[in-house]
Amino acid sequence: MKQVLAKADAERATDDIFAEARGRLPGAGPVPQIRARAFDVYKRAGLPHRGMEDWKYTDLRALIGEVLPLAPQPDAQALARAKVSAKQVAADQAVKLVLVDGMFAPELSDLGRLETEVVVRSLREVLETPAAVAMAGLLLSTTSDSAISLNAAMATDGLVITVADGNAVKRPIQIVHVATGLSVSTYTRSYLQLGKGAHAAILESFVPAEGASGYQANDAIIALVGEEARLSHIRVAAAASDAVNISSAIMAVGARAKLDLFTMTCSGSISRYQGFITLAGEGTKLSANGVNLVRDELHADTKIVVDHAVPHCNSREKFRAVIDDCGRSVFQGRILVRPAARKTDATLTTRALLLSDQAEADNKPELEILADDVACRHGATSGALDDALVFYLRARGLSEKDARILLIKAFIGEPIEEITSQNLRDFVTAQAEHWLQARR
Amino acid sequence: MALLEIHDLHVRVENREIIRGLHLNVNAGEVHAIMGPNGSGKSTLSHVIAGKPGYEITGGQVLFRGENLLRMEPNERAAKGVFLAFQYPVDIPGVTTMNFLRAALNAQRKARDQREFSTPEFLKRVREVAGSLKIPHDMIKRGVNVGFSGGEKKRNEILQMALLEPSLCILDEIDSGLDIDALRIVASGINALRSPARAMILITHYRRLLDHIVPDIVHVMSKGRVRKSGGKELALELEACGYAQFEDAA
Ligand SMILES: Nc1ncnc2c1ncn2[C@@H]1O[C@H](COP(=O)(O)OP(=O)(O)OP(=O)(O)O)[C@@H](O)[C@H]1O
Ligand SMILES: [Mg+2]
Numbered sequence: 001m002k003q004v005l006a007k008a009d010a011e012r013a014t015d016d017i018f019a020e021a022r023g024r025l026p027g028a029g030p031v032p033q034i035r036a037r038a039f040d041v042y043k044r045a046g047l048p049h050r051g052m053e054d055w056k057y058t059d060l061r062a063l064i065g066e067v068l069p070l071a072p073q074p075d076a077q078a079l080a081r082a083k084v085s086a087k088q089v090a091a092d093q094a095v096k097l098v099l100v101d102g103m104f105a106p107e108l109s110d111l112g113r114l115e116t117e118v119v120v121r122s123l124r125e126v127l128e129t130p131a132a133v134a135m136a137g138l139l140l141s142t143t144s145d146s147a148i149s150l151n152a153a154m155a156t157d158g159l160v161i162t163v164a165d166g167n168a169v170k171r172p173i174q175i176v177h178v179a180t181g182l183s184v185s186t187y188t189r190s191y192l193q194l195g196k197g198a199h200a201a202i203l204e205s206f207v208p209a210e211g212a213s214g215y216q217a218n219d220a221i222i223a224l225v226g227e228e229a230r231l232s233h234i235r236v237a238a239a240a241s242d243a244v245n246i247s248s249a250i251m252a253v254g255a256r257a258k259l260d261l262f263t264m265t266c267s268g269s270i271s272r273y274q275g276f277i278t279l280a281g282e283g284t285k286l287s288a289n290g291v292n293l294v295r296d297e298l299h300a301d302t303k304i305v306v307d308h309a310v311p312h313c314n315s316r317e318k319f320r321a322v323i324d325d326c327g328r329s330v331f332q333g334r335i336l337v338r339p340a341a342r343k344t345d346a347t348l349t350t351r352a353l354l355l356s357d358q359a360e361a362d363n364k365p366e367l368e369i370l371a372d373d374v375a376c377r378h379g380a381t382s383g384a385l386d387d388a389l390v391f392y393l394r395a396r397g398l399s400e401k402d403a404r405i406l407l408i409k410a411f412i413g414e415p416i417e418e419i420t421s422q423n424l425r426d427f428v429t430a431q432a433e434h435w436l437q438a439r440r
Numbered sequence: 441m442a443l444l445e446i447h448d449l450h451v452r453v454e455n456r457e458i459i460r461g462l463h464l465n466v467n468a469g470e471v472h473a474i475m476g477p478n479g480s481g482k483s484t485l486s487h488v489i490a491g492k493p494g495y496e497i498t499g500g501q502v503l504f505r506g507e508n509l510l511r512m513e514p515n516e517r518a519a520k521g522v523f524l525a526f527q528y529p530v531d532i533p534g535v536t537t538m539n540f541l542r543a544a545l546n547a548q549r550k551a552r553d554q555r556e557f558s559t560p561e562f563l564k565r566v567r568e569v570a571g572s573l574k575i576p577h578d579m580i581k582r583g584v585n586v587g588f589s590g591g592e593k594k595r596n597e598i599l600q601m602a603l604l605e606p607s608l609c610i611l612d613e614i615d616s617g618l619d620i621d622a623l624r625i626v627a628s629g630i631n632a633l634r635s636p637a638r639a640m641i642l643i644t645h646y647r648r649l650l651d652h653i654v655p656d657i658v659h660v661m662s663k664g665r666v667r668k669s670g671g672k673e674l675a676l677e678l679e680a681c682g683y684a685q686f687e688d689a690a
Contacts, residue, residue, distance in 0.1 A: 391492050391514065393532075394491070395490050395492075395515075395518055396547075396548075397518040397548035397604070398543060398544060398547050400513070402547065406540075410533065
């Protein structure tokens with residue numbers, strides 16, 4: 001059994017990993033330096049651990065101990081396996097962009113179906129072009145979070161998606177992250193920019209290829225949503241049951257823009273989603289919702305920080321967790337209302353449904369209100385399925401299993417209903433249904 | 441063979457005997473009324489017939505068309521035609537009445553090897569039945585019983601019954617919480633379902649319901665047993681004299 005490595009050992013291992021990976025990390029001009037700085041920041045803090053408030057419930061240092069070596073470039077066989085998984089998870093009508101083991105795979109992607117309103121390049125390509133080097137600081141930006149710093153240092157590829165002012169992209173763009181490896185780590189980073197009044201919907205799926213196991217995926221997305229723009233970002237993560245998925249989103253939203261976020265985690269030994277959303281322009285609307293579906297001994301941690309930086313913004317958050325067996329779900333929802341953010345209207349509800357006695361839920365809304373004249377509400381509950389409801393349904397003809405499924409679907413339905421596109425809502429519902437049907 | 445035969449039934453709840461040697465025979469086409477004081481075990485009996493978990497059957501038999509009902513799952517009983525209109529129907533937020541009805545109807549039809557209803561067929565049936573019970577369409581699109589008044593919940597039970605077309609209908613205080621007009625609507629909904637193939641058991645405290653739905657047989661239940669059975673005039677007698685005289689009879 002793998003024991004927790006002493007911190008010093010883990011650091012030495014990580015040092016080696018960066019040194020070994022360096023030659024394979026794309027980037028011209030200042031990029032290597034930016035990476036080295038990011039890696040230093042990571043090294044000083046080390047893997048996130050429970051001493052860090054943000055990672056209190058997901059102590060990566062204890063849970064995973066070490067960072068695994070960088071995944072090799074996918075070969076033809078890996079791409080063939082990835083193709084199967086990417087096809088399985090493809091959403092109806094979406095334009096697929098596939099990343100395999102941290103590398104963009106154009107041959108598995110629907111580049112030909114991209115609308116002219118959107119420009120897509122690979123991160124690798126952008127970081128290698130001298131002209132784009134001016135953007136490198138933004139593309140590889142970091143926060144105080146050490147997982148994000150590690151991602152900036154190690155990102156091998158990703159997508160740079162831009163939608164110019166006034167352009168509306170009709171079909172959703174689905175970024176499919178496929179892992180094919182055994183005991184390797186992958187780092188992807190994408191960047192999304194919506195100009196003034198632009199519209200787009202991005203769906204991200206994380207899936208393993210058949211046989212992939214024990215991998216660690218670390219993804220980050222940075223999004224700038226322009227004034228009056230509309231972005232839907234929907235994420236469904238289903239890592240292998242012995243794999244780690246860490247996804248970070250850093251988003252800034254301009255005046256009168258609307259951002260709809262949805263995140264669902266339905267598998268993965270350790271999954272962590274952390275969204276840092278800054279409402280940077282007045283009159284912005286944010287709808288941020290999500291579901292954790294957790295079973296066996298899996299662990300899913302979702303953290304969403306909403307930063308109300310300016311007046312007159314509105315944020316709505318609904319989160320639900322369904323936990324079976326010995327699973328554990330964490331939800332931390334932080335709302336920060338800065339002194340300037342008068343007339344902020346923010347609500348957050350988080351509810352957990354415990355399907356077994358060993359299931360565990362940590363449900364933590366945190367409000368930090370530094371402004372006057374705001375309306376902020378939050379609520380957190382957790383409990384089991386109501387037997388009286390189960391019996392009512394059974395007495396009308398539903399089997400016990402179907403009765404429970406119907407009630408669980410109703411429970412998670414509220415955040416899913418917030419997804420505005422019927423197509424994407426159906427996609428998410430189908431994924432949730434798949435999880436439910438697999439219940440014993 | 442009677443549709444429902446209950447023979448010497450004994451039921452315990454949390455180590456207390458609630459049903460204590462109950463006999464009841466109900467034939468197809470009959471309407472029975474069960475009256476009895478609070479706590480006499482009427483709802484317990486209805487739950488045991490419907491298959492609610494948590495009751496310990498310590499003796500006796502419950503046969504439905506000659507089959508041992510007690511060995512069946514609640515959903516099997518429903519598919520075979522047993523329906524209980526609950527004294528206290530629950531709310532199910534997030535499940536619309538429409539989806540609930542469809543899931544229930546199709547689950548039962550599937551269990552009986554019948555084909556499932558198509559959406560238009562189903563919608564047509566729901567509209568017809570809801571119309572006759574004066575249930576507005578927007579109520580059906582809401583979560584099951586969510587925000588419904590007591591009377592609306594009872595009407596919703598009858599809607600389910602009419603749609604599911606059971607052969608044994610147990611109505612536990614279907615009249616409680618209904619105003620005079622609602623009582624008339626619900627009663628005519630129930631009367632419309634009377635048929636030679638179908639039996640009904642009305643559990644009630646009030647004769648008024650039995651003025652609308654005239655029973656063939658009235659039973660007085662007390663302390664977990666049927667103490668007396670008679671014709672519809674027994675209800676009048678009860679109203680005049682109360683239950684005291686039956687406590688230790690039989
Ligand atoms: N789950 C339970 N736990 C403990 N006692 C119970 C339970 N269910 C029923 N009882 C008891 O069993 C007895 C019969 O209850 P039941 O609900 O069957 O009465 P009822 O005849 O329907 O009364 P009412 O006319 O008030 O509806 C009561 O004394 C009640 O307290
Ligand atoms: Mg009762």
